[in-house]
Amino acid sequence: MAEEPIILINLQLFADGDAGEKTEQATPRRREEARKKGQVFKSNDLNSAVILTVGSVAIFLTLPHVLESFKAFTALFILDRSMQDFTNEYALDLWIETLWVMGKMLFSIFLATFVTALLVTYLQVGFVFSTEPLVPKLERLNPVEGFKRIFSKRALVELLKSLLKVIITGDIVYSEIRKDLEIFACMVDMDILPALKVLSSMIFKIALKVGVVFIVIGVLDYIYQWYEYEKSLKMSKYEIKQEYKETEGDPQIKTRQRQIQRQAAMQRMMAEVPKADVVITNPTHFAVVLKYEAEKMEAPVVVAKGKDFIALKIKEIASENNVIIVENPPLARTLFFAVDIGQQIPEEMYQAVAEIIAYVYKQKKIV
Numbered sequence: 414m415a416e417e418p419i420i421l422i423n424l425q426l427f428a429d430g431d432a433g434e435k436t437e438q439a440t441p442r443r444r445e446e447a448r449k450k451g452q453v454f455k456s457n458d459l460n461s462a463v464i465l466t467v468g469s470v471a472i473f474l475t476l477p478h479v480l481e482s483f484k485a486f487t488a489l490f491i492l493d494r495s496m497q498d499f500t501n502e503y504a505l506d507l508w509i510e511t512l513w514v515m516g517k518m519l520f521s522i523f524l525a526t527f528v529t530a531l532l533v534t535y536l537q538v539g540f541v542f543s544t545e546p547l548v549p550k551l552e553r554l555n556p557v558e559g560f561k562r563i564f565s566k567r568a569l570v571e572l573l574k575s576l577l578k579v580i581i582t583g584d585i586v587y588s589e590i591r592k593d594l595e596i597f598a599c600m601v602d603m604d605i606l607p608a609l610k611v612l613s614s615m616i617f618k619i620a621l622k623v624g625v626v627f628i629v630i631g632v633l634d635y636i637y638q639w640y641e642y643e644k645s646l647k648m649s650k651y652e653i654k655q656e657y658k659e660t661e662g663d664p665q666i667k668t669r670q671r672q673i674q675r676q677a678a679m680q681r682m683m684a685e686v687p688k689a690d691v692v693i694t695n696p697t698h699f700a701v702v703l704k705y706e707a708e709k710m711e712a713p714v715v716v717a718k719g720k721d722f723i724a725l726k727i728k729e730i731a732s733e734n735n736v737i738i739v740e741n742p743p744l745a746r747t748l749f750f751a752v753d754i755g756q757q758i759p760e761e762m763y764q765a766v767a768e769i770i771a772y773v774y775k776q777k778k779i780v
Contacts, residue, residue, distance in 0.1 A: 437653055439646035447646060448541060454642035455537040458574065459631025463533050464526050466624030471525040473617040479518045480609060486514045537635070570637065574630065581626050589619045679723075682754065685716040686727055687734035691773045695742035699749045700724035702731070703758070705770055712757040713766055718749050737773050741765075 439447075447453075593615055603611070648656075686692070689704045690713070702717035704710075719727050731738055744765050752758055758766055 435647040435649050435652075437648045437650060439643070439648055440653060440656060442656060443646055443648060451541060452642075452645075453538040453541055454638040455534065456631050456635035456638050458627065458634040459537070460530060460533050462624055462627030462631040464529050465620065465627060467529040468522065468526045469617055469620035469624055471522045473613065475518075475521050476610070476613050482514060482518050486511075567641070574634065578627065578630065582623050585622050585626070586619055589615060589622075682717040682719075683726070683730055686730045686736060689716055689731070689736055691769055692727060692731045692736055692738045693741050693745045693748060693769065694724065694728060694738060695745035696740040698724060699742075699745045700727040701745055701748040701752075702727060702736075703748075703766065703770075710757070712760075712763065713770060714757050715748060715752045715754055718752075718754060720749070737776055739769050739772070741769065744769075 596611060596615070685704070686702050689702045692700055692702050694700045698721060700719050700723070701715060703713045704716045705713040717727060728738055730736075744762070747762065748758065751762075
């Protein structure tokens with residue numbers, strides 16, 4: 414007889430198909446954990462574009478003041494130089510004075526760009542402090558992973574953005590210079606300050622146009638970075654289930670815990686039956702157990718109650734411990750639904766319950 418062929422079946426095909434496919438949006442907990450690790454999205458191109466634009470405007474607005482300050486400093490230097498010997502002390506003083514003047518001239522520009530950089534970054538990612546990105550990771554030294562990053566989709570997008578910015582910048586610079594080409598010939602006969610003002614105006618127009626175009630590219634890059642970030646945070650259905658179990662607890666475990674709690678409460682309740690004074694029944698469906706201590710209680714207290722099977726169990730324990738059982742269907746039903754365990758009976762039931770308690774005490778004296 415020929416041997417039957419052995420068929421091998423990959424058991425992984427029967428596994429949870431959702432375990433590996435990240436198709437679900439990230440949960441708030443996943444987002445919070447990523448943020449704590451410093452994993453946020455922002456567009457560096459948008460930052461650079463806004464800083465370039467603001468910096469260009471700041472330079473253009475402060476340029477007249479800078480030129481006048483520079484002119485006054487050079488005039489003072491020439492006058493002072495003609496009256497001073499060039500010693501080491503004089504060179505040091507001149508160096509300090511030069512730094513001070515340059516600082517005053519450039520402070521407003523540096524301040525504008527610094528505040529802009531902080532503001533744009535904050536608007537994109539908010540306040541995030543994490544040391545996680547500073548932790549050295551061995552996979553960063555892996556040449557295979559390095560090649561994957563070099564030839565990844567993100568690297569291709571960055572290359573295309575760089576080429577686009579170079580082409581746009583070159584076109585804007587060429588167009589502006591070609592349009593104002595005749596001005597360069599006139600600048601030969603100008604003084605240095607007027608020539609600098611004309612040249613700065615031309616550079617400002619170029620920088621402003623380039624900045625506006627770069628801001629548009631930055632906004633598109635911001636949308637792309639958001640898309641990639643959301644994609645990286647996506648979770649599989651299995652991961653969501655696991656997270657739910659970690660945060661809310663395993664449903665099976667919680668069910669088991671509730672079951673144990675009910676059993677413990679039931680045992681405590683049944684332990685009160687032998688110490689009670691009377692069990693009021695209806696007689697088969699409801700059983701309410703009352704206890705009264707005149708020195709400690711203002712009125713009888715319901716220490717246990719039950720329905721159907723529990724009612725039968727209460728009566729069984731009461732019979733074993735010689736606790737008197739009284740059949741009173743209307744009162745039993747009323748007490749069962751109106752009074753919780755541990756509560757005193759309401760005032761409107763005093764009369765009916767008092768008669769039963771008196772009957773119980775009478776029976777105990779007879780016994």
